[in-house]
Amino acid sequence: MITGAHAILYSADAEADRAFLRDLLDTRSVDAGGGWLIIGLPPAEVAVHPTDGQPEHELYLMCDDVDATVADLRARGVGVDPVTDQGWGRLTAIHLPGGGRLGLYEPRHPVATAPPRP
Structure with a gap:
């Protein structure tokens, strides 16, 4: 039985990005050993989009x-x-301390993480 999902971000400064995400998300985090912080995510959903190119994940x-x-972030x-x-939502990206970007959006489509709206 599947009990959750684990996302991995690769970073030039993993320690800084871990601390940043811990503070940004303000969810439960655990030390998996040796200071390796794993941060809980808010409820999630997954979508599968077609591609003619090489499959990738976001x-x-x-x-x-x-x-x-x-x-608030600024x-x-x-x-x-x-x-x-x-069209399907309003999109931006958060700049991570390690130099990467993390997508952020306000969906305009029904979401799987919330009950249907009346």
């Missing part, structure tokens, strides 16, 4: 109000890309 955080979330000194409208 990770996005979701929020209910991308403008308010971006304003007030905390976090770099964030400009928000773009993709």
Whole structure:
């Protein structure tokens, strides 16, 4: 039986990115040994998109109000890309201390992590 999902981000500064995500997500974290921090994620969902190219995987955080979330992140000194409208949602990216970017979006489609809206 599948009990959860484990996402992996690769980073040039893993320690800084772990601390950043721990503080950003404010969820339960555990030390898996030797200071190797594993951070709990909020409820998640998975989608499978078709591709003509090489299969790849992406990770996005979701929020209910991308403008308010971006304003909060910027007030905390976090770099964030400009928000773009993709039709299916409003998309941006959070700048990680290790140099990577983590997608963030406000979905406009039904989400699997919440009960259906009336």
